[in-house]
Amino acid sequence: MLNDINLEINDSEFFCLLGPSGAGKTTLLRIIAGVEAPTSGEVYFDDKLMNDIPPKDRNVSMMFQSYALFPHMTVFDNMAYPLRKRKMDEQEIRKIVESIADTLRIKHLLNRLPKQLSGGERQRVALGRALVIKPDVLLLDEPLTNLDAKLRVEMRAEFKRLSKELKTTIIYATPDQAEAMSVADRIAVMNLGVVQQVGSPDELYYTPKNIFVGVFVGSPAMNIIDCTFVESGDEACLDAGEFKYRLTKSMAEMIKDKTSSRELILGIRPEDITVSKEPREGMLMLEVFAYEAVKPDAIIDLKVGNKLVKALAPEWLVLNPGDKVWCGFNKFHIFDKRTGEILICGVKTHG
Amino acid sequence: MNRPNREILQKAILYVLIAIVLSIMLLPIVWMGLTAFKSERDVLSIPPKIVFTPTIENFNYVFEKSNIIKGLVNSLIVSIAVIVITVPVGMFAAYSLARYNIGGGHLAFYILTIKMFPPIAAVIPYFVIFRNIGLLDNVISLILLNSLFNLPFTTWLLISFIREIPVDLEEAAMISGATRFEAFREIILPLLRPALAVTAIFAGIFTWNEFLFAFVLSRTEAITITRVMAGFFTERGILWGPLSSCALIATAPMFMLALATQKYIVRGLTLGAVK
Numbered sequence: 001m002l003n004d005i006n007l008e009i010n011d012s013e014f015f016c017l018l019g020p021s022g023a024g025k026t027t028l029l030r031i032i033a034g035v036e037a038p039t040s041g042e043v044y045f046d047d048k049l050m051n052d053i054p055p056k057d058r059n060v061s062m063m064f065q066s067y068a069l070f071p072h073m074t075v076f077d078n079m080a081y082p083l084r085k086r087k088m089d090e091q092e093i094r095k096i097v098e099s100i101a102d103t104l105r106i107k108h109l110l111n112r113l114p115k116q117l118s119g120g121e122r123q124r125v126a127l128g129r130a131l132v133i134k135p136d137v138l139l140l141d142e143p144l145t146n147l148d149a150k151l152r153v154e155m156r157a158e159f160k161r162l163s164k165e166l167k168t169t170i171i172y173a174t175p176d177q178a179e180a181m182s183v184a185d186r187i188a189v190m191n192l193g194v195v196q197q198v199g200s201p202d203e204l205y206y207t208p209k210n211i212f213v214g215v216f217v218g219s220p221a222m223n224i225i226d227c228t229f230v231e232s233g234d235e236a237c238l239d240a241g242e243f244k245y246r247l248t249k250s251m252a253e254m255i256k257d258k259t260s261s262r263e264l265i266l267g268i269r270p271e272d273i274t275v276s277k278e279p280r281e282g283m284l285m286l287e288v289f290a291y292e293a294v295k296p297d298a299i300i301d302l303k304v305g306n307k308l309v310k311a312l313a314p315e316w317l318v319l320n321p322g323d324k325v326w327c328g329f330n331k332f333h334i335f336d337k338r339t340g341e342i343l344i345c346g347v348k349t350h351g
Numbered sequence: 352m353n354r355p356n357r358e359i360l361q362k363a364i365l366y367v368l369i370a371i372v373l374s375i376m377l378l379p380i381v382w383m384g385l386t387a388f389k390s391e392r393d394v395l396s397i398p399p400k401i402v403f404t405p406t407i408e409n410f411n412y413v414f415e416k417s418n419i420i421k422g423l424v425n426s427l428i429v430s431i432a433v434i435v436i437t438v439p440v441g442m443f444a445a446y447s448l449a450r451y452n453i454g455g456g457h458l459a460f461y462i463l464t465i466k467m468f469p470p471i472a473a474v475i476p477y478f479v480i481f482r483n484i485g486l487l488d489n490v491i492s493l494i495l496l497n498s499l500f501n502l503p504f505t506t507w508l509l510i511s512f513i514r515e516i517p518v519d520l521e522e523a524a525m526i527s528g529a530t531r532f533e534a535f536r537e538i539i540l541p542l543l544r545p546a547l548a549v550t551a552i553f554a555g556i557f558t559w560n561e562f563l564f565a566f567v568l569s570r571t572e573a574i575t576i577t578r579v580m581a582g583f584f585t586e587r588g589i590l591w592g593p594l595s596s597c598a599l600i601a602t603a604p605m606f607m608l609a610l611a612t613q614k615y616i617v618r619g620l621t622l623g624a625v626k
Binding site for chain 1: 517519520522523524525526527528529530533538541542
């Protein structure tokens, strides 16, 4: 269920709703489409109130995750359906459907039934049906989820290209953060019916507003390290058990300003941890727990107390479990553990 | 025992078991079929005769002495009328229950409980009601009652079928510009056709076989085929021969209908079994 959503989406924008299952993405899309009514609140297209307007009069198109192709109609009839509902002339309809089928490379399938098509073909028919009427808003509900990985990556580029051609506003729901980050102009990260943060991909990556966004965006995920804010006299530091990080006075002030809690979270992305086999001054010595030989950057699991922290290492650095390495934290964020909110973003260090 | 032999043995045992069960189930029907063609003496002979000279004297008796034509016609009228009433009404009810969940589950449950109601408890009150409004011995009263008791069944069967159709389809249609009714007519209805056929067949067969109401509420005008068959239980004793011929004639149409639509019927019976 959705909770207090306030979103403003710009004209011709490629806007993504990003979140795990149950976040409320599909519900939000359905409310915009008009097939579900919000219990409270309004939906506006430009300045027009849409709450009481039925879906058929909203000039939106929706592509469903299940494709929702009419099984008893041919591909042509499926795509022609919205146009026929608008009482267009059959000649016109034929022209439009064939042109879009051509663009999507499904022209040769026009006389087939949905059950005779492959997953990728069905997906393109569903997209075609959504595009025939040149909608004001194009709603896409996890359109790539049912495709195999390779096709998914191909179609991502297709969508990006299409969106530049079409100039319609596109609202795209997906649980895949890589997908959202690669196609969207702006993204609304959602969880459990609440919008966590809205921003461009860069904003979400570099300045997450809370732990959820920090962890959800970026792969491998941001590491979460519990620590305590400790003050003794003039000195303040973050005590994470295994190591301590000394805070500057201004940082300490910032933290105390924003929260009275002393339980904090240190969030550091794997790509912001430097790993070296040579001992270095001021760096933290950690033991390697596992080494995932992924290319191009290997993922190293490091033991910090009884937790694991992931770091990236270039391919020439080969490690084995049990090896000792010296790590530096280049950049991290400080979050309030209780509320999850960001306290200080992007603390840059030299180890 | 090696593998191939054991498999053959298992298959053989299976077939024997099936044969036994089938024989038990088909025995009355076969007996009926044979008896229809036996002369009065052969019918009652012990041990029962399998080889005998067939005769059509029973059929003659049935057509002369009983009202079989009227019975068949009335049964047909009532069955068709019940189908015409219960299937469309059931369909619309099922659609609103399946899609909108009208009444929040309570209404659906209420409809189900009608089905649980023992008809025999309703017979006397209905007899009095129909007598008071002068509808006794009138096919209309049979049509009404059978419709009432078949409606929960058709509704529930159609709810299951409609639930099989994803809601996405109607929503896609509505977003494409259809009204809810158009979505129903152009998307749901074509997909529902086999389901409607199955439901109609079941409702038809139930009504055709219905005995209690037909017996209590008819005298001479509204008699159905079931009532006619009951007429062969006389004070002189049960007229097995004519009874069997009549039964043969009565079951023939349903039998052929079921044969022609068995594919649909199996689907209807196994619905919901694999989910």
